[in-house]
Amino acid sequence: MRKLLKRPDLGIIIGCLFIFALFTLYDPAQWFNWGTVSNIGEYTAILGLLAIGQSFVVLIREIDLSVGSVYGIVGIAFVGLENNNVSDVLAFVLAMLLALLVGLVNAALVIRGKLSSMIVTLGGLFFYRGLIYIITHGAVTGVPQAVRQNWFAQLLGGHSLRIQNGFLLLLILGFLCAVTLHETRFGNHLLALGGDPASAESRGVPLGKVRTIAFALCSLFAGLSAIVTLTNDPETSVSLGTGMELEAIAAVVVGGTLLTGGRGTMLGTILGSFFLTAVRSEIIALGAPPSWYVSFVGIALLTLVTINTLLLKRLRISG
Amino acid sequence: MRAAIAHLVRRHPEGGTVTLVVLISLTFAIVTGGSWLSTGNLQSLSQLTAVLAIMAFGEAIVIATGQIDISVGSVSGIGALTFLGLAPVVGSGFGLVAALLFGVLIGGINGVFVAFLGIPSLLVTLGTLFLFQGIGYAVTSGFSFAASNVVRKQFIYNGFGGGTVAGVNTGVIWALTILVVLQLAVFEMPVGNRLLAIGGDAASSFSRGVNVTRIKFGVFVVSGVLAALSGALDAAFIGYADGSFGAGMELSAIAAAVLGGCHLAGGRISLIGTLLGAFILRGIQSFLIILGVQPQWYILVVGLIVVLAGLADRTLTRLVLKR
């Protein structure tokens, strides 16, 4: 029991159970509808992938505000390459290399430039969004029907046993990341760096390397999330991914990861994404204007962060 | 020589920004063949700068204490919508007061969470950014509020952004007034000394008897009021506002503050620098428009500038703190 209470994701587990019970009682017809489940699964996958990447960065006490724009530019690069007759697999690889490059640039500016990650990624947020406008000239682009039907698009955007492949991908990657975080040396280094950088360094943790990997993973996940979105619904616009950075951070934090680093779980992050997505779907189903969702994200963020912070204070005090 | 530069930089953190302002002003004037310096452009540029600067002043005060306020974009939106929404009903005077009160309220919410509950300011203001953005959309439900002809003739409306004095938008006068007031408060009064002290080392300030909680709360209220005022001034200038009003402005405000020499770590800010930072951002924007370049290049350039300003700042600090 005590161990459960100390879990950083306790808040979101309760939160998810609560909304599950609430929606089941309140609106079962809408809630247990395959269309709804499928919709929630799809968007949870997109937000969840972004949020998993963000978790790595938040766990080392940094932040990546550029993921929304990175999501956009990687997605646009992917679709653009496909439309220029590059095969999907190659387009995927090239788009992911772009994501990796962005992550490495962020890391280099933070480590070598000794800048705060907020500044660096705030700059990235603007820069890549500007790049999107300039490259696309504001045009909306889609992918030909033929491309949509091939095996690669089906692999990332299709269904298996009526479940979204993107959602399965989220579960698999989420599991792998959780194992990495809690069972490997790299994960230990990551948590140590987030908990106490000075001590981590004194124990020989290669700070630069761990930071670089965290930023690279964050951008890669953002890119992957965009590609999963676009294989499913292949239409891009200049606003692709706008505001997603804030939603991803909200999912991470709602999931119980501390912004002060070193404490958090991948399960919490995925549940956080599910929580936000499920409520969004219900808000739309109830006929409320979609803008209420934005307010809801704000309230959820404030409430859960407050609960998490106060819980943590209690735990710290009682040793 | 280096010691002399270090001394200069130490006393005048906005020195780099001033140099940049002079350089880009000259470049822009020459490249555009003088049209960047035309009265029309300078008039619109000064109005745009003023609105951004007022928001950025609030941001700078928050940054001074080592916190951040990213809700200012939404707060300015709420300020604009309240002002234009209520002005036709209760007159622009009460409309303005209501807008400012909303600024106090939202700033107060931020302040309670940050100062009294100890929640990181980035998260709190991220939460209120979303919360009030959604409310802004919900209130307008896709439409926009416009100032009626009656409202446009009202004195308060013209005095707060809707009109001009000697060709200068009244918003500019407010920006300069606020600059003077804040400059005196931050650098010439005890409260400013304590504010900067908190940003430098909150524990030490507390041990010297500084009321850290109250000051942290206060800066968020100031930031909220200024953001709401900025929104109202801009809305009065434009004459209408919709749910997306102010969206994304928080990032420009932070960029202006950083560009102006404010350290995100807290404790070192420059308000004059912040004004110049806002001027540079808006100057580049108007330059690109005059050149006929896609205005979206602006976003890209802002991104580059934020990072470069950070790097330059880093180098200067290292120079300054060398014994």
Added chain:
Amino acid sequence: MITGSDGQSRPAGSPKKPLISIKNVGLSYGNFQALTDVSVDFYQGELVGLVGDNGAGKTTLIRIISGIIPPTSGEVYFDGERIIKFHPKKAIDLGLECIQQAIGLCDNLSVGRNYFLGREPVRRILGLPFLDKKKIREASAKVVHDFGLRDSVDVDDEIALLSGGEKQTFKIARAVTFRNRVIIMDEPTNHLSVRERTRVNELAVQLKQQGLLVIYITHDIFQIHRIADRIVILENGRKVTDVPRDAMSAEALEGIIRDGSRTSTKEPKVS
């Protein structure tokens, strides 16, 4: 009223009222008991060494005395008056100054602004409180000069430009010149060179001779035994020893600290 460093280093004369009186103070954080039933009196004009191992409760006791945290049980009296509201500002107003290892100076502020932080002198212009920069500059420059800091130190420079020893000296100087009654020094000689250390210890003795109460926290019993009038030892949040300096040798006291389980409660007699 006060005897100097002539060996007879208890407050002399008739029974004196303690300046600070701690009565049965306890402090717990949840299940963790940081202080248990600690009672100790401090008198004007004495230099008390507060000694103990890491985690013994020295710093916790000091944080209570300087108003940073309230105790969970017990009472604290200052000059005979019970303290109800604990806040650093209140302690400072009562004339109590705490010099801590890591905190007390804001690196981003100038020397002058640090000197007056929390009690800035003002000039009223139109009823508004403006900083009296002339006074700030002159007063802090005098202190910098009097306490022998480098001549090149400009009071308008950020304090980050001073060295560790200079900062410590500056903190002590600030404590002294504000006419305080109590100076608490928390491990004041950590990270200092041998010369700087001697200088700080000399300052501590001078302060006592000026009639102030000096509470000096350290875990170096040999260092404090040379200068203190009385030694109080804390162990695991309890007071285990409270003796005049001359009553026990430094070696014997060190034995008590080393052998934490043994408790000795020799209350000093206040004649």
